[in-house]
Amino acid sequence: MLHPVHRHYDRHRKTTMLFFDDADPMECFMRGGICFPLTYEWLGQYAVDGYAVMAGQDVKTGKIYIFEEISWLSIDDVTQTDPYNPDAPMQIEYQGLSHWLNKVWSEYFAGTFYWNQDQENATRMRLDAIRSPMVQPKPRFVELPPYKSESFIAVIWVMIRSRTLKIKSGTILEKQLEAVKAGERTLYPAVHALGCCLLGLERYPWRPPYKKPEQEILIPA
Secondary structure, three states, X not given: OOOOOEEEEEOOOOEEEEEOOOOOOEEEEEEEEEEEXXXXXXXXXXXXXXXXXXXXXXXXXXXXXXXXXXXXXXXXOEEEOEOOEOOOOOEEEEOOOXXXXXXXXXXXXXXEEEEOOOHHHHHHHHXXXXXXXXXXXXXXXXXXOOOOHHHHHHHHHHHHHOOOEEOOOOOHHHHHHHHHHOOOOOOOHHHHHHHHHHHHXXXXXXXXXOOOOOOOOOOOO
């Protein structure tokens, strides 16, 4: 997957121009999808985590590139002390989502995420992100209308088969997509986050800014 070496945000067009070492620049509409932590079965064991993806849609071709993704459990870092040495510095047990949120903003000027989950858990996590002093600037979470799990799967496979969607290989997202492809009915966190991103882009597509028509100049006879 391409990784930009330079970027520029166009406030008028609400797009990010990405520049690469070995590819032509790409003007992208940056949007993400997020799955807040949930309990599910994976590889014979129960797991609890969430997932987030950040995508760029090339405004010229319509192709969608998943530039960044992460499995996460909390907004801020989960830390612990050494029970045998309480004076030692705190150790990070789990790295929070806050670092990743700052990363996608600094590298892509991306901060809007689509979501679709139960209100209680989603509200708690969104408030954690808004209140966290580590997250700057604050992300924007956009709730999608209720969708059945089949809608998430359908939009993903349509875009994969039409070669509209480009994802990284060797990621948790790829592995969970392969499990769904093999017949698993679980809507895994990575698949859920990707589905939210794609359904959000479909429901709220990028529109070029309105351009006033040039006023006709009347030349007197």
